[in-house]
Amino acid sequence: MGLVLLALNLRAAITGIPPVLATLQSALRLTGAQAGVLTTLPVLCLGVFAPVAPVLARRIGTEAVLAVALALILAGVLVRTLPTPAGLFAGTLLAGAGIALGNVLMPAVIKRDFPDRIGLMTGLAMTLMAATGALAAGLAVPLTTATGRRTALTVWAAPALAAATTWTLLAARRTHSRPPATTPLTPVPAGPRTSVLRSPLAWAVSALLGIVSLCFYVLVAWTPQIMSDEGYPTAEAGAMTSVMLTIGIPFGLAVPVTAARLADQRPLVVMVIALKAAGLTGILLAPEHAWAWTGLLGIGIGAGFPLAMTLLSLRSPDPVTAAGLSAMAQTGGYLLAGCGPLAIGLLHTLTGSWDTPLLLLIACTVPELLVGLVAGRPGFVGAR
Known part of the structure; x- marks a missing residue:
């Protein structure tokens, strides 16, 4: 409860x-x-x-x-x-x-x-x-x-x-x-902050969550305006955003369950990023089929964030590390995500077009894939 x-x-x-x-x-x-x-x-x-x-x-x-x-x-x-x-x-x-x-x-x-x-x-x-x-x-x-x-x-x-x-x-x-001294989230030798910050795996998980969050908040903020500028009525453009978010809801349950059953989550990482890249590319090159592309994006962003959040637990050997990794990942991730909509909006203002912002979002899938392949590999933060 x-x-x-x-x-x-x-x-x-x-x-x-x-x-x-x-x-x-x-x-x-x-x-x-x-x-x-x-x-x-x-x-x-x-x-x-x-x-x-x-x-x-x-x-x-x-x-x-x-x-x-x-x-x-x-x-x-x-x-x-x-x-x-x-x-x-x-x-x-x-x-x-x-x-x-x-x-x-x-x-x-x-x-x-x-x-x-x-x-x-x-x-x-x-x-x-x-x-x-x-x-x-x-x-x-x-x-x-x-x-x-x-x-x-x-x-x-x-x-x-x-x-x-x-x-x-x-x-x-x-x-x-009166729980025993081993109660989760009590100090342990070589505290979580040190091990987390020194772990390449922790940085990969953090970077993945950051890029996933960046894309999510940018699309939520600007999809209605992008579609309106492509000629769709305002109500229809807003409906696309709503449908995009709604499509992702069932994947929020399915993807974590699937990820936890797999020893290696890299196939899921590749699938999620491929869907996102396909949706963004489709909007850029063929906006007349925007409903199809927003559907793909709905699956991509609907699965991407739950997958990244699941990796916070799967890559942690204990609750202490999970809390430290979660704090590290969400600090950088949300600060990056908070700047994303502003940066994309400014880029649109400077260029007078959505082509450059969309190209930038597509380009972001490359580092997302690279860090995702590291984050999805079996292992624990702090382990050799």
């Missing part, structure tokens, strides 16, 4: 804002620059606050940190309903910090509590994250129209409250049970 409730709260607070951004701009009189910062801030928070998670977990326990994380998400959802720009930005910052802590510790929890079901539980978490993210994006506009902006934003406080309560109870139970 704790894992399910945690996963339900790791996307909705982020994806529910972009669809109503125009409404927020009008109601709070935000400038274009402020709106751009608002869309980038959550992703940057995921990278900035990621390194804090394993440090706090070693000091106060994983359950306690996750209870705090979910309390931050709850506070952020409520604060950003205040009728001021400061409240909106402060709430987004709080929610982003909470989501960052939850993102990092989720692979460690799965490694600790479900060592024989890593694929299944990772897949379940990824599916729930994708589904609630898509649901929040899809309901944002109808709820705002029917009930008003503040009510629409507040609705996601309910699952956050349920999750925060659950993890508070789990933290209390862990404290009262």
Whole structure:
């Protein structure tokens, strides 16, 4: 129950804002620059606050940190309903910090509590994250129209409250049970930070997650505009993005389960990157068949992120390493991903075309493949 409730709260607070951004701009009189910062801030928070998670977990326990994380998400959802720009930005910052802590510790929890079901539980978490993210994006506009902006934003406080309560109870139970000294996420000889930072495998997994996240957030941000500029009606362009995200939901479950059953995940890496490269190339060369290409991209990005997240657990010999690797990978990955949409937008402005940005995204699949082949090879971080 704790894992399910945690996963339900790791996307909705982020994806529910972009669809109503125009409404927020009008109601709070935000400038274009402020709106751009608002869309980038959550992703940057995921990278900035990621390194804090394993440090706090070693000091106060994983359950306690996750209870705090979910309390931050709850506070952020409520604060950003205040009728001021400061409240909106402060709430987004709080929610982003909470989501960052939850993102990092989720692979460690799965490694600790479900060592024989890593694929299944990772897949379940990824599916729930994708589904609630898509649901929040899809309901944002109808709820705002029917009930008003503040009510629409507040609705996601309910699952956050349920999750925060659950993890508070789990933290209390862990404290009262007086676990032995080998409790996961307590210090061990040659601590995880040293072994992780010195491991080429850890850097490969981190780079893979970074490039996967970069492509995901760029496509979510710019696919509607790309398709609109290709001549598709605005509603159809938005529907393509929605379908692209929806197609990926079942792969969020299937890919982690499959990856955990394989000794070598490199075939999955090749398949995912090939689909992504084919979809991007198709949009560049034959945009008249955009529905087909966005379908391929939906499979590619829908499978790519869950695969990278599964590798955080599969390449870790223990929960301590999983937490350290997760923090390392998500710090660099989300900071890179946060800069991606801005960089692609600037490149489009400078060139006046989407050809160069698409070529750049296609080029990114080459280093993605190289690091993916290293990350997918059997082995553990820290092992010789």
